[in-house]
Amino acid sequence: MRQKIVAGNWKLNLLQKEARTLTKALVKHTIENAPNAEVVLCVPHLYLEKGNNWTYGSSIKISAQDCSQHSSGAFTGEVAARQISSVGATYVLIGHSERREYFKEDATLLTAKIKQALESGLTPILCCGESLEVRKKETHVEFVSGQLTQVFGNLDNTEIASLVIAYEPIWAIGTGETATPEQAQSMHQAIRNVVQVSTTEKIANEIRILYGGSVKPNTAPELFGQSDIDGGLVGGASLNVDDFCKIIDAA
Ligand code: PGA
Numbered sequence: 001m002r003q004k005i006v007a008g009n010w011k012l013n014l015l016q017k018e019a020r021t022l023t024k025a026l027v028k029h030t031i032e033n034a035p036n037a038e039v040v041l042c043v044p045h046l047y048l049e050k051g052n053n054w055t056y057g058s059s060i061k062i063s064a065q066d067c068s069q070h071s072s073g074a075f076t077g078e079v080a081a082r083q084i085s086s087v088g089a090t091y092v093l094i095g096h097s098e099r100r101e102y103f104k105e106d107a108t109l110l111t112a113k114i115k116q117a118l119e120s121g122l123t124p125i126l127c128c129g130e131s132l133e134v135r136k137k138e139t140h141v142e143f144v145s146g147q148l149t150q151v152f153g154n155l156d157n158t159e160i161a162s163l164v165i166a167y168e169p170i171w172a173i174g175t176g177e178t179a180t181p182e183q184a185q186s187m188h189q190a191i192r193n194v195v196q197v198s199t200t201e202k203i204a205n206e207i208r209i210l211y212g213g214s215v216k217p218n219t220a221p222e223l224f225g226q227s228d229i230d231g232g233l234v235g236g237a238s239l240n241v242d243d244f245c246k247i248i249d250a251a
Contacts, residue, residue, distance in 0.1 A: 007210065110126070167210070
């Protein structure tokens, strides 16, 4: 049985007071309702340590949204995975489509970041997903498989088994347009197959694959009900306490 994960990706949002109020309300909800899912908050670096303090006594985990490919040294402005880990965070997003697009992050860079994360004891949430253009050409399965195999090629089975994967079709991110449960399930099945071909059946059965892209309280139950969907990576709706609690409870 794979435990579901509901991860909120705050992106570049929330001032400290707002972040604290939201987190405190989520802590209250998770303590009172003991959700089945593991709840993860992907916060700006600035709130990693505070987030860890705010969630003290609850089961909520804190994640960074990115990390450096370097472990230390003269890289002004960067934040290392081992620094993220040293303030109590346990997850890190790697290769979100916004990082791939705006910061030109490629497979070589993402592999280096994953290695840093794993060496630091963080669980990487590796993001993948196709653009609308690719989806229209109906080459999305090949495209996403390629994104994953390019990274898997430089990881061993133990490293791949330590990942969480998030499938996020770019055309569904922040657009209000969610992939249908059937579209998402069929891609998740294909992703699990890529993991199996790259590693073993056991690893493929155990790896958790999250869906992201306009997950909302009304779409979450059906999405999370699909056999290969192990929870969600939630952007916009994770900024609203009522919506995010409903999504947590749907998992
Ligand atoms: P969204 O974002 O839920 O606002 O579409 C998801 C994400 O980018 O992780």
